[in-house]
Amino acid sequence: MLESYVPVLILFLIAVFIAAFVxxxxxxxxxxxxxxRKLAPxxxxxxxxxxxxxxxxxxxxxxxxxFIVFDIEVVFFYPFALVFRQLGPAGLAAMGVFFLVLLxxxxxxxxxxxxxxx
Amino acid sequence: MGIEEKAGNLGIVTTTLETVVNWGRTNAMxxxxxxxACCAIEMMGAQASNYDLSRFGMELNRASPRQADLMIxxxxxxxxMAPVVRRLYDQMPEPKWVIAMGDxxxxxxxxxxxxxxxxxxxxxxxxxxVAGCPPRPEALIDGIMMLHQKVMREKISGKKExxxxxxxxxVQVK
Amino acid sequence: xxxxxVLAALRERFAAEILAVNEFRGDxxxxxxxxxxxxxxxxxxxxxxxxxxxLENLCGVDYLGRKPRFExxxxxxxxxxxxxxxxxxxCDEPEPTVPSLTPLFPTANYQxxxxxxxxGIRFDGHPSLTRILLPDDWVGHPLxxxxxxxxxxxxxxxxxxxxxxxKPFVRE
Amino acid sequence: xxxxxxxxxxxxxxxxxxxxxxxxxxxxxxxxxxSTHGVLRLVLELDGEVVxxxxxxxxxxxxxxxxxxxxxxxxxxxxxxxxxxxxxxxxNNLCYALxxxxxxxxxxxxxxxxxxxxxxxxxxxxxxLVWLGTHALDLAAMSVFLYxxxxxxxILDIFExxxxxxxxxxxxxxxxxxxxxxxxxxxxxxQFLAVMPSRIDEYEDLLTANPxxxxxxxxxxxxxxxxxxxxxxxxxxxxxxxxxYDVRKAMPYSGYETYSFEIPVGKNGxxxxxxxxxxxxxxxxxxxxxxxxxxxxxxxxGPVVTSNRKVAPPPxxxxxxxxxxxxxxxxxxxxxxxxxRGDAYVSIExxxxxxxxxxxxxxxxxxxxxxxxxxxxxxxxxxxxxAKGRMVAxxxxxxxxxxPVLGEVDx
Numbered sequence: 125m126l127e128s129y130v131p132v133l134i135l136f137l138i139a140v141f142i143a144a145f146v147x148x149x150x151x152x153x154x155x156x157x158x159x160x161r162k163l164a165p166x167x168x169x170x171x172x173x174x175x176x177x178x179x180x181x182x183x184x185x186x187x188x189x190x191f192i193v194f195d196i197e198v199v200f201f202y203p204f205a206l207v208f209r210q211l212g213p214a215g216l217a218a219m220g221v222f223f224l225v226l227l228x229x230x231x232x233x234x235x236x237x238x239x240x241x242x
Numbered sequence: 243m244g245i246e247e248k249a250g251n252l253g254i255v256t257t258t259l260e261t262v263v264n265w266g267r268t269n270a271m272x273x274x275x276x277x278x279a280c281c282a283i284e285m286m287g288a289q290a291s292n293y294d295l296s297r298f299g300m301e302l303n304r305a306s307p308r309q310a311d312l313m314i315x316x317x318x319x320x321x322x323m324a325p326v327v328r329r330l331y332d333q334m335p336e337p338k339w340v341i342a343m344g345d346x347x348x349x350x351x352x353x354x355x356x357x358x359x360x361x362x363x364x365x366x367x368x369x370x371x372v373a374g375c376p377p378r379p380e381a382l383i384d385g386i387m388m389l390h391q392k393v394m395r396e397k398i399s400g401k402k403e404x405x406x407x408x409x410x411x412x413v414q415v416k
Numbered sequence: 417x418x419x420x421x422v423l424a425a426l427r428e429r430f431a432a433e434i435l436a437v438n439e440f441r442g443d444x445x446x447x448x449x450x451x452x453x454x455x456x457x458x459x460x461x462x463x464x465x466x467x468x469x470x471l472e473n474l475c476g477v478d479y480l481g482r483k484p485r486f487e488x489x490x491x492x493x494x495x496x497x498x499x500x501x502x503x504x505x506x507c508d509e510p511e512p513t514v515p516s517l518t519p520l521f522p523t524a525n526y527q528x529x530x531x532x533x534x535x536g537i538r539f540d541g542h543p544s545l546t547r548i549l550l551p552d553d554w555v556g557h558p559l560x561x562x563x564x565x566x567x568x569x570x571x572x573x574x575x576x577x578x579x580x581x582x583k584p585f586v587r588e
Numbered sequence: 589x590x591x592x593x594x595x596x597x598x599x600x601x602x603x604x605x606x607x608x609x610x611x612x613x614x615x616x617x618x619x620x621x622x623s624t625h626g627v628l629r630l631v632l633e634l635d636g637e638v639v640x641x642x643x644x645x646x647x648x649x650x651x652x653x654x655x656x657x658x659x660x661x662x663x664x665x666x667x668x669x670x671x672x673x674x675x676x677x678x679x680n681n682l683c684y685a686l687x688x689x690x691x692x693x694x695x696x697x698x699x700x701x702x703x704x705x706x707x708x709x710x711x712x713x714x715x716x717l718v719w720l721g722t723h724a725l726d727l728a729a730m731s732v733f734l735y736x737x738x739x740x741x742x743i744l745d746i747f748e749x750x751x752x753x754x755x756x757x758x759x760x761x762x763x764x765x766x767x768x769x770x771x772x773x774x775x776x777x778x779q780f781l782a783v784m785p786s787r788i789d790e791y792e793d794l795l796t797a798n799p800x801x802x803x804x805x806x807x808x809x810x811x812x813x814x815x816x817x818x819x820x821x822x823x824x825x826x827x828x829x830x831x832x833y834d835v836r837k838a839m840p841y842s843g844y845e846t847y848s849f850e851i852p853v854g855k856n857g858x859x860x861x862x863x864x865x866x867x868x869x870x871x872x873x874x875x876x877x878x879x880x881x882x883x884x885x886x887x888x889x890g891p892v893v894t895s896n897r898k899v900a901p902p903p904x905x906x907x908x909x910x911x912x913x914x915x916x917x918x919x920x921x922x923x924x925x926x927x928x929r930g931d932a933y934v935s936i937e938x939x940x941x942x943x944x945x946x947x948x949x950x951x952x953x954x955x956x957x958x959x960x961x962x963x964x965x966x967x968x969x970x971x972x973x974x975a976k977g978r979m980v981a982x983x984x985x986x987x988x989x990x991x992p993v994l995g996e997v998d999x
Contacts, residue, residue, distance in 0.1 A: 161332040166306060168618030169326035170629065174605040178613060181636035241637065241979070275622050279649055279995050280674035280755060282626070283718065287744075290721075290737030305622040320998070322551045323627055323648045326619050352667065356558055356566030357550075357652035363585055376755055440930045441690050470817055470833075472935060473944045475959035489946065491933055495817070495831070498838040502933065522593040523820025526969050534654075544597045549647035549998055558655050559957075565659055 186238050197226050260397065267311070267337060268299075268390040274310035274334065275303040278317025281344035281376040285316045288379035298386055307333040312389070313366070314382075318346035319359045331366040339393065341385055342368045345375045417466075417497030419444035425466060430456050435506075445489075445502035453490075453505040454515040460492055460501065461520060468492040468501065471521035476531040480561035486512040486537050490524075507537060516542035534559035593815055595969045596643040598631040605633070612640050619648045623726045623984045626994030628968075630987075632980070639983055642975045644968045650998040657958045661924035662688055662762055665955060670756040672960060673996040675715040678708050678747075679938035681760035683960070686841055687945040688762045690932040692925070694899050699890040700764035701843040706777070706880035707750065707759065708936075709873040713784070714743040715939035716870050720791060723863070723988035727804050732794055739787055742780050749776055763900030764893035769884070777881050784874050792867060805859040809974040809986040812857060819970040822963050823941030824865045825990060829857030835937040847876050859989040866991075899925050924953035940964050940991055960999055964992035 165172055204211075204219050211218075233239065273295075277285055289295045289303065304310040307330045319327055331340065342362050345351030348371040350360035359365060369392060372385035419439060426446060427434065433452020438445050448456055460468035473491040484506030493500045507514050516539035517524040528539045529548040536557035539545055547554065556563055571579040605614035610633070617630040624630065627648035633641040653672055657665040669684040670677040682704055689696065696704075721736030744754040749770060751757035759766050795801045811821065813829040826833060834851045836844040852868030854861025893900040901920045902913035927949045935944035941963025948957040967990050975983050 155336045157336050159332065161329070162335075164329070164333065166308065166333050167616045168629075169330055169620035170616040170618040173602050173614040173616065173631075175608070179611075183636055276620065278627055279651075280671060283674060283755065286718075286722075287737060287741070291734040292738065292741045303622075318649065318651055320648060320650050321554075322650060323619060326648070330620055350568070352671075353651050353653075353656060354565075354567040354570070355652040355656050356564075357650050357655075360568050361583075364583065367585075378754065441693060441932055443933065445931075471820065472942065473933065473946060473959070473961040475946060475961075477931075477948055477957045477959075479956075489931075491944070491946075495833050495838070500839070500933070500935075521820070522595065522818050523966055523969060525595045526965060530965075543594065544600060546597055546599060547647075549650040551647070558652060563655075565655060 183241070190233060190238060193229070194226070197223075261394070264394045264396055268393045270299040271312045271339070271386075271390075271393075272302050272304045272310050273300055273312045273314050274307055274330065275305045276313055276315065276330065278315070278319065278323070279346070281316035281347070284376040284379060285314060285343065285382060288382045293379035293383065295383070295386075298383070298390075300386070307331075308335065310334055311337060312339050312341065314341045314343050315347040315362045315366070315368075316343040318344075318351065318353060319362050319365065320357050321359060324359050324365045327362065328365050339369045339389055340366050341370045341372060341382075341389060343372045343382060343385070344377055345373060347371075348373065351375055417494065417499045419501075422460075422466065422499070422501055425463070426456060426459075429459060443500065443502060445504055447504045447506065450505055450507070450513075450515055453488075453503055454517070454520075456503060457490065457492065457517055457520055466494060467496045468494045470495055471517060471523050472500065474517065474524050474527040474531065476535040476537045476559075478535055478559065478561050484508045486535065488514045488531065488537060490517060511538065512536065513538040513540055515540060516545075518542050533557070536560065593818060593973055595819075596641055596972055598629075598643045598645040601631045601633050601641055601643050611635070617983075624987060625722060625992055626997075628987070628992060628994055628997070630971075630983070632983070634980065637979045637981075639975050639978055639980060642972050642983065644971055646965070646968065646994070646997050648998065649994045651995070653999045654958055654960070657955055659954065661953045662927070662955060663920070663924055665958065666761055667756075667758050669960075670758050671995060672962070672999055673938060673940065673943070673964075673993050674755065675718050675993050676711045676939050677756055677758075678711040678760060679936060679943055680960075681758060682708055682842070683934060683936045683938070683943050683945040684947075684958070685760045685762050686936065687932050687934040687947045688927065688955075690934055691927045691930065691947055691949055692762070692899055694763055694894050694896050696764055696842070696894055697891045698843075699769075699884070699887055700892045700894075702880050702883050702887065703765055703769055703892065704760055704842050705844065705847065706877055706884070707747070709876045709880070710743050710746060710777075712873045712939045713870050713877075714740045716866050716873075717743075719866060719939070719988075719991045723985075723991075724795065726984050726988040727801065729795065729798075729801070732791065735787070735790065735794075739784070742783070746773075746776055746780060749773060761893075761900070763896070764891075768889075768892050774881055774885055777877065781874060781878055781881070785871065788867065788870055788874075795863070796867075802860065804982075804985050805863060805989075807856075808859050808978065808982045809989060810856060810858045811970060811974050815973060816857065816970065819973060820966040821941070821970050822967065823937070823939070824862050824869060825857075825941070825967060825970075827851060828854035828861035828865045830855055835935055835942055839935070841934065841936055847879050849876050859985055862989045926951055926953050935961065938963060940993060940996070941967060943996075960996075962996040962999060964990070964994075965997040965999075968992055968997060 208215055287293060313331060313334060342348045346353060346358065347362045350358050362368060370385045370389045372381055374381045423437065423444060430452045433449045434446055435449060436447040460466055470493045471490060472493045475489055477487045477489060479485055479487060486507050488505050490503045491500055492503065505514055514537060516528055518528060519541060526548060528542050529545060531537050532539060532545050533547045533549050534557055569579060601614055604610045613634045615632045615634055617624060617632055619627040619629045629645040629648060631643045631645055632639060653668050657668050666681060666684060669680040672680050717736040717740045721733040724732035747757050748754050750773060751759040751766065811829055813831045816826050816829045817831065830853055832851050832853045837851055849872045852865045854865050897913065897916040901917050906913040907917050929949060929951045931946065931948040933944060933946040935942045942961065943963055944961030946959040947955055950956040971986065971990065975986055
C-alpha cells in the first residue's frame with residue numbers, strides 16, 4: 125500500500141537536494157564583504173528613530189487569532205471535499221453542523237467590529 | 243568571489259567561469275529605484291513602453307538597496323542628499339555599479355553653486371557618466387550598454403577596474 | 417474692485433502706518449510699519465466686502481545698501497473680486513524681525529520658514545521657525561547679497577590637474 | 589476652521605520619540621522611497637497602521653536656483669527656470685517670461701501668444717499624464733503607467749519638433765519664442781489631437797468605475813474649501829473642494845480670455861474628485877489646443893518675437909544687412925537689456941496650482957531678486973491636515989493626488 129507513495133518521496137528528496145545545493149553554493153562562492161555601514165538598518169536612507177523593539181498594537185493579534193481559527197476550518201474542509209460523495213447525507217449533516225458553529229462565530233465577530241480596521 | 247580567489251588563476255577554467263559570471267551579471271542587472279530630479283522622469287520614460295529598459299533585464303526597479311545591483315543617480319545631488327546617497331551606496335550588496343545620469347550628476351551641470359555637489363563622484367565611485375540634460379532615453383541605454391561592455395571585461399580576481407579618469411588614456415573598447 | 421477703492425479703504429484706517437504707496441504696471445503695493453502690516457492683513461482678510469482671503473505669495477528681498485536692508489513682500493488675493501494687493505514691510509540689519517502672518521493665514525507657515533532659512537529674517541509669532549530647505553547644521557543664509565554664490569572653478573585642460581588633485585574622487 | 593490648522597515640523601515629532609515619551613512609532617518615509625514622487629521625506633508618527641501625525645521634511649533637492657539666477661542676465665536665467673518644475677518646464681518659462689515682460693512693458697505678437705497658449709496646454713496634458721501614470725502606479729495599476737507614457741512620448745515628439753529638446757525646451761524667451769514654428773507643426777498637433785480624446789476615454793474606462801480605485805480614493809484625504817484656502821491649496825486640489833478659482837479665468841494672461849473652456853469643479857475634495865478634475869482638465873486642454881491650432885492656421889506666418897529691438901534680438905539675416913541691428917544683436921548678447929527699476933509679480937495656472945514669479949529689478953541687466961511661488965511647496969502643508977487619522981496606505985494615495993514635484997518644492 126505504501127508503494128504508491130514512493131514517487132512523492134523521491135520528488136520531496138529531489139526538491140530538498142536542489143534547495144540545499146543552491147544555498148551551499150552561494151554560501152561558498154558569494155563574496156562576504158560586510159562593513160559596518162553596509163549592515164546599518166535601511167530606513168529609506170535615514171537613521172531609524174526610537175527603539176526598534178516596541179509593543180505592537182493589539183489589533184494585529186486579534187487579526188492573527190481570527191486567521192488561525194478560520195484557517196483551521198478550511199483545513200478540515202479539504203479531506204471532507206475529497207470524499208463527500210461516499211459520505212452521503214450523513215457526512216453532509218456532520219460537516220453542516222461544524223460549519224454552522226463556525227458561522228455563528230463569524231457573525232459574532234463581524235458584528236463586534238473586529239474586522240473593521242480603524 | 244569566494245573560492246576562485248583562493249584557487250588563483252586556473253587559466254581556461256577561470257576565463258570560462260569569468261565569462262559565464264559576467265554574462266549572468268550583465269543580463270539581469272536590477273537598478274535601484276533612485277530618481278532625484280528631471281533625469282528621473284527621463285529614466286521613467288526609458289523604462290516605460292516606448293524605450294523599454296526591460297530588454298536589458300532591467301525589468302524590476304528594486305526599491306531597497308539590498309536587492310539592487312546598479313545605482314542610476316538620475317538628477318542633481320544636493321548637499322543635504324549627499325550623505326543619503328553615500329549610505330544607500332554602502333548598503334548595496336557587493337557586485338555594484340553606478341551610472342551618473344545627466345550633467346548634474348556627472349559634474350554639477352548648470353548649477354555651479356553652494357547647494358549642489360559638483361559631480362556625484364565626490365560621493366560614490368562612478369562607472370559610467372551619461373551626458374545630457376536630461377539625457378535622452380537612447381543616451382541612457384547607450385550608457386547601460388557601455389556599462390555592460392565594461393562588466394564583461396571585469397576579472398574574477400576581484401580587482402575592480404578603476405573609474406575612467408580624464409588624465410588616463412581612454413581604454414579602447416574592443 | 418480696483419486699486420483706488422482698496423487704497424481708500426486702507427488709507428481710511430491705517431493712514432499712520434502706510435509709509436509709501438506705489439502703483440507700478442497696474443499693481444498696487446503699500447509699504448507698512450510692522451504693526452500696520454499685521455493689522456492691515458487682518459483687516460483685508462476679515463472685511464466682508466474686501467475679502468482678501470487668499471495669501472498668494474510671501475517672500476523676502478535683501479536690498480543691500482538701503483537703510484531698512486530687508487523687506488518682506490506679501491501678495492494678498494481676493495478670489496471674489498479677482499484683485500491682488502501687495503503689502504511690504506521693511507526690517508533692518510542687526511536682527512530683522514517682522515510680525516508673522518501664520519496665525520492669520522496658515523499657508524504662510526512654510527513660506528516664512530523658507531524666508532527665514534534663506535534670508536535670516538525672523539518672524540515673531542511663527543509656531544515653529546526652523547530651517548526648512550537647508551541642512552539643519554548649515555551656517556549662514558545663502559540668499560543674502562553678501563553670501564558668496566559658492567561656485568567652484570570649472571576644470572578645463574589647463575587647470576584640471578590642480579582641480580582634480582584637490583577634488584576627492586571616491587575610491588571603493 | 590473647526591480645530592486650528594497646524595503644520596507640524598519633523599523636530600516636533602522626533603524629539604518626544606527619541607526621549608521615549610511616546611507610545612507611537614516614528615517612521616521615516618524618507619528621501620529614498622518608491623512612492624514619494626521624488627526626494628520628499630515624511631516623518632510619520634504611527635499608532636499601528638493609523639497615521640497620528642505626519643511632517644514633511646523638504647530640502648533634499650534644494651538647488652539654489654533663485655541665488656544662481658541673481659548672477660545671470662535675464663535671458664540666461666530662462667534656462668534655470670526649466671529645471672524647477674521639471675514636469676511642466678514651459679509653464680515655468682511662461683511665468684518668468686510674463687513677469688519680465690510685465691516689468692519691461694513689452695508687447696508680444698499675436699502668433700507668439702497663441703503658440704505659448706498651445707504649448708502650455710500640451711505641457712499640462714503631458715504633466716497630467718505623468719501624474720496619472722504615477723498615481724495609478726502607486727495604487728498598483730501598472731498598465732495605466734505604461735499607457736500614459738505612450739501618450740506622453742507623442743507630446744514630447746511635438747516639443748522636440750518645435751525646439752529640439754524633449755523636456756527642457758527653454759522655448760519661451762523674453763519677448764516671444766526662441767525660434768519660429770516649423771511648417772509641419774500644425775499637422776503634427778492635429779494628428780495628436782485626433783487621437784487624444786479617445787485615449788482619455790480609455791483611461792476613464794480603466795479607472796473611473798474601477799471598484800479597487802473607488803475603494804482607495806473615494807472619501808480619502810478629504811479637505812473642505814475653507815481650510816483649503818487657508819492652507820493655500822491651489823490648482824486641481826482646490827477645485828476638487830468646490831472652489832472654482834482658476835487663474836486662466838480669474839486673471840487671464842497671454843490671451844486666455846479669448847478661448848472658450850470650462851473649469852472642472854469637484855464636490856467633496858477627496859482624492860477621487862481630484863482625479864476627476866484633472867481628467868476633465870485634460871479634456872479642456874485638448875479643446876483649447878484645438879482652438880489654438882485653428883487660430884494659428886488662420887493667422888498664417890508672422891513674427892514670433894517682439895519688434896522692440898531693445899529686448900529681443902533681430903533675426904540672423906538682418907544682422908548682415910543693417911548696422912543698427914548688428915549693434916542691437918551685439919548689445920543684447922554681451923550685456924543684455926536693462927529693465928526699469930521696480931518689481932513685478934505674475935501668477936499663472938501651472939498643472940500643479942498657482943505658479944507665481946516675483947521679479948525685482950534694480951536697473952542692471954541682472955535680476956536683483958527672483959522668487960517663485962511654488963504650488964507644490966505650499967500644497968505640501970495641507971498633507972498633515974488631510975492625512976491625520978488615515979492609514980499609511982491612504983497616505984501613499986494622498987501624496988500622489990497632491991502631485992508634488994520636488995524640483996519645484998526645493999527650488
